[in-house]
Amino acid sequence: GQQVMQIPQYQHVQEGEDFTTYCNSSTTLSNIQWYKQRPGGHPVFLIQLVKSGEVKKQKRLTFQFGEAKKNSSLHITATQTTDVGTYFCAGRRRSGAGSYQLTFGKGTKLSVIP
């Protein structure tokens, strides 16, 4: 079955430093989604990437989808304490009758030291 691997597992940064998390899939993805989960919270959708080589930006967050559609990255510029949480990538594939299944990576837990 589809496997999604994510590194690093943990990242501690000083406030103001940049942060990057990487996601790799064992199979080609039709699309990839990124979620953020705050401590004690639930996954919250951030963005979806569909096209090969796609790059999307949300303020200080930059998302990339690889040319082969098997890898993706999330880069945060100048981290803030509000960025703390676990960032998950998730491969999305059809699971029958029009519904979709998400296969999550293990996540990267970001800590920001003020």
Added chain:
Amino acid sequence: EPEVTQTPSHQVTQMGQEVILRCVPISNHLYFYWYRQILGQKVEFLVSFYNNEISEKSEIFDDQFSVERPDGSNFTLKIRSTKLEDSAMYFCASEGVFTDTQYFGPGTRLTVL
């Protein structure tokens, strides 16, 4: 803004007991999902549900698990005979038509003693 709700927020049960976790998806959504997250681990897919039937289920979703949409608003996950390893956070998610986003509820923390 509409949101997915789940009850209870925390359920404690004895091993072997049945539990029912309840979810109210966003009202005009048609696709419903259950995921679980064991403490400190990744989110895992359990089951997807559409048009009053299961679309797909993972290997975790064995005969002890069942889902139901008993009325127009609730979506439930039943575990017939809980095991210690069922202890996890269970998230319900729903998705509308023409959208690629699954909206997650706040989760139910299940503790099996």
